[in-house]
Amino acid sequence: MARKMTDLHCHILPGIDDGAKNIDCSLALLREEKKQGVSSIMFTPHFNIEKISVADFVERRNNAYRILCENEEFQDMNIATKLAAEVYFSVTLDKEDLDGLCFGDSNYILIELPFHFKPHGLSYAIDNVINRGFTPILAHVERYDYVAKDPMILYDLISKGCLAHINAETLISSSSKSSMPMKYIKWGFVHFLCTDCHSIDRRPPNLEQGYDILKKKMGSECVDMMLENAQYIFKGQPIDLPDIKKPKSFLGNWI
Numbered sequence: 679m680a681r682k683m684t685d686l687h688c689h690i691l692p693g694i695d696d697g698a699k700n701i702d703c704s705l706a707l708l709r710e711e712k713k714q715g716v717s718s719i720m721f722t723p724h725f726n727i728e729k730i731s732v733a734d735f736v737e738r739r740n741n742a743y744r745i746l747c748e749n750e751e752f753q754d755m756n757i758a759t760k761l762a763a764e765v766y767f768s769v770t771l772d773k774e775d776l777d778g779l780c781f782g783d784s785n786y787i788l789i790e791l792p793f794h795f796k797p798h799g800l801s802y803a804i805d806n807v808i809n810r811g812f813t814p815i816l817a818h819v820e821r822y823d824y825v826a827k828d829p830m831i832l833y834d835l836i837s838k839g840c841l842a843h844i845n846a847e848t849l850i851s852s853s854s855k856s857s858m859p860m861k862y863i864k865w866g867f868v869h870f871l872c873t874d875c876h877s878i879d880r881r882p883p884n885l886e887q888g889y890d891i892l893k894k895k896m897g898s899e900c901v902d903m904m905l906e907n908a909q910y911i912f913k914g915q916p917i918d919l920p921d922i923k924k925p926k927s928f929l930g931n932w933i
């Protein structure tokens with residue numbers, strides 16, 4: 679039986695970021711999501727406070743969503759959808775009105791970190807966001823070089839109360855690359871998988887394959903836990919947090 683899946687990070691809304699260029703591209707992505715068994719989707723277009731105000735972003739995003747909602751094929755797909763954002767980290771993030779960027783009307787907020795350098799004030803800013811009552815979800819934690827070199831950075835963020843996801847693509851194509859994503863999962867740092875899909879050719883929906891591989895590597899219990907986490911988060915509800923393991927450096931390897 680097909681799994682009932684939830685995608686909490688994707689770039690499907692038409693014409694708003696580097697994801698779907700237009701409504702046809704959006705529909706192609708949605709058809710594939712549906713085919714794979716995805717029944718709930720959080721739309722998370724890129725947001726960067728250096729480039730646009732929260733108010734202007736929300737207006738643009740609502741317009742893109744309206745275009746999609748007026749489409750009959752989308753209406754017939756019967757997919758539950760909500761609005762959010764993939765928020766690029768800024769040390770002043772907590773000074774902004776973050777409500778419009780959260781997952782629906784919940785306090786979950788998806789935060790993307792720089793890929794190649796640990797940002798100044800990371801811990802301080804995340805503390806402030808958490809202290810304001812938000813739960814940061816760290817986007818695709820496997821993509822940050824400095825975290826792979828020093829996973830204690832991620833351990834500290836998860837210990838504070840951050841959640842994290844990895845992209846399904848990482849499991850699908852990681853056989854010859856870093857072993858770190860699987861270590862993050864084993865240490866209890868990863869709460870669910872997402873597609874982060876952008877286009878049907880370049881970065882397509884792939885949750886089905888991602889969870890198939892996760893099942894082979896970690897077993898059905900891990901898959902069921904992540905599927906359930908994603909469903910709860912979509913509904914804005916809390917999840918059961920797994921015990922986490924503190925990484926140790928041994929002979930140049932993190933274990």
Ligand SMILES: [Fe+2]
Pocket residue numbers: 687688689764874
């Ligand atoms: Fe993304």
